[in-house]
Amino acid sequence: MPTEFNFPDTAAKNASAAPRVAVARGDSAQLPPQEFEPERMSLSMGPSHPSTHGVLRIQMELDGEVVTEARPVIGYLHRGDEKIAENMTYNQFVPYTDRLDYLAPLANNMAYAIAVERLAGLEVPERCQAIRVITAELARISAHLIGLGAFGIDTGAWTIFLYTFTEREKLYRLFEELTGARFTTSYTRIGGVARDLPEGWTGRVLEFCDQFLPILEEILSLLTRNKIFMDRTVGVGVISKEDALSYGLTGPNLRGSGVAADLRKDRPYSGYERYEFDVPVGSTGDSYDRYLVRGEEMRQSVRIIRQAIEQLPGGDWYARDARRIFAPPKDKILSSMEELIQNFMIVTEGPQMPAGEVYFEAENPKGALGFFIVSKGGGVPYRLKIRAPSFCNLSILPKVCAGAMISDVVSILGSLDFVMGECDR
């Protein structure tokens, strides 16, 4: 019989602890009751648990139903992405970025591409920037939809999840049309995107936006003023402004705590300065605030997408002048020697980068996704470090979970909205 399942085991642990106290006091018989250590139970939540969103494991110490200590155990999805990056060309790593935050691959693609372009000192054309903004914001909506749905499940509202999945499905149709893949999009290339927007695609995106907003209101109205939902989230998992900053929280979790930090506003990239949008911030930093912030961010994303499509410039959708980074058009490759050789070199050797270091963070759905790249020249990075927002956001878990109840831990996890693919890398 496996011993770890035996409750007497915990009892034995506590029994062995009790005499220790008694010996220290020198009197075991007359201990006042409050001096006893309450009996603790250790509970391992995950790695296979319905609400740990993948393979997070939380090792908890329970006093009844109250969590006295919670330690996140991560690494179940570690694939060594950073080391893998050292063994392939810059373009070959794009599919690996899909698998970081696998709920918003388009946004990861963009963050990675911009990081490498900053290394090369390359500025992509405005059309390419706008396309990337549209895709990244669509990815943000899709990621927040899942976050919202999963949060719904965590608090027991299953129907929310199905509603948000229906909307996400519509987005995935658009992604499929654009990139050929629903989930692992791999859309960007260093110096551009894989292909231009298909004909009529922007119209379909606008159609989606038009029908999405009323549905979003409907979904949110199921939760926002719901008494049970508010009971479960208001005042639960409160993260103060100071804590949020000192633990390195980013994204909606940081803004939920009242810090108006958004890289799209603070350090605009890819032409975000051209669009008008608001940065929602919470007031108390509880789970409810984080939920409200995500809801508002989806509305703002729709606003950005509409502006971007309205102002969508024509012209090149890739850096035509960067001949050693972005491959020439296919018809040229098949008809001209010069372009054939150029394509061959980029495919075999990778896009050629100068030696140097670069760090770039983009405002991803989960927070600031950063790439630190050290290059010694050539087509392969010497070292690539990923700053994963989910990893940093999860670091505050022991602090917020202490003193919460088991059900609170679940709703806190839902409100932190993390992705283990990114956390473990």
Next chain:
Amino acid sequence: MIEFWLSLPPLLQATLKGLAVIAVIFPLAGAGSMAERKVSAWIQGRPGPNRAAIPWLVKIPFLGRALQRLGLFQLLADGLKFFFKEDPVPGHVNKFYFFLAPAVALIPALTTVVAVPFGAWLDGDTVVPIGLANVDLGLLAIFAVSSLGVYALILAGWASNSKYPFLGGVRASAQFISYELSMTISVLPVFLWVNSPGMRGSLSLARVVEFQSLPGFWGGAWFIFTMPVCALIFLIALFAETNRQPFDMPESEADLVGGFHTEYGAFKWAIFFVAEYAHMIVGSGIFTLLFLGGWNPLPWVSLADFSALIGIAGNPLVVGVVSIVIFLLKVLFLIFFFMWVRWTVPRFRYDQVMVLGWQKLLPLSIANLFFYLVVIALLQERL
């Protein structure tokens, strides 16, 4: 036919009725799980199970396709699956209690049916309720037996010797006991109303329905109109007692994985669910009898008037069937309501359930009881 039935020895009658009820409750409970999936699908804007088919049956024009679309074959497939799939018993459980728990769950769930009358037929002018037994203890007997159901959950939680079921079992014991109090107190005004001083006292449910079919404005009014607070408290407590969301603490799958039945699989798991749905059916039946007029088709329209109206009063068998149908319709609506709520609202936290039970529902039900004590003392003579 009625004469033949009445000529049978009482023991045989009771046995046949008992078997009939089991033969109805079991499929109803199974259909409940199917309905759960269908209702959730409708609420969530998806088709739900509609693929499973029996090769020859599905060929029947219209009907076969309709049954397939309704997912009825899926129900059969699920039922068969529970019989035939492997029934693993984890190595760390206490086998005796582990096997005992599902049985303990099912016995009270089926026993409570005994005291629930589910229809009536007309013997001349008198309405005779149909039920396994018109127990004078009525509701008290039902409460007493159904409260045994909690032992199944505690037993399952303990016997599983695993942490999530253990927490589920602990939650179950606390929750069910708390809500039984307000549940019992909330129905007292109904019985105070029914058993006015000088009458022969009885807690029989048939009598409550009898009262709701009296002529006159106050006689024909269902108790949900005259005692809405009682009905509300009873309904909320019913949610908690039948372990339904938003009160499904013992199994709340978001945090406790499966709660008390985490370690159960196959047929034993299915028995827990049949028991849960049987509880729900019986609970809805009691609510219908107490507050929704039982087998009376509409408020202020009693079964006797109704049968006279549509001209079936002379045929006791038809009246019986009609009354059962009316009763079942109300029960099914309530079950639909249970599912509707489940798929709409989030789940409470365990301590919030306790606060609601002890600090809100219990004082409210006591205040409500005192209110009706005064009202009944002052008013009933004049009505």
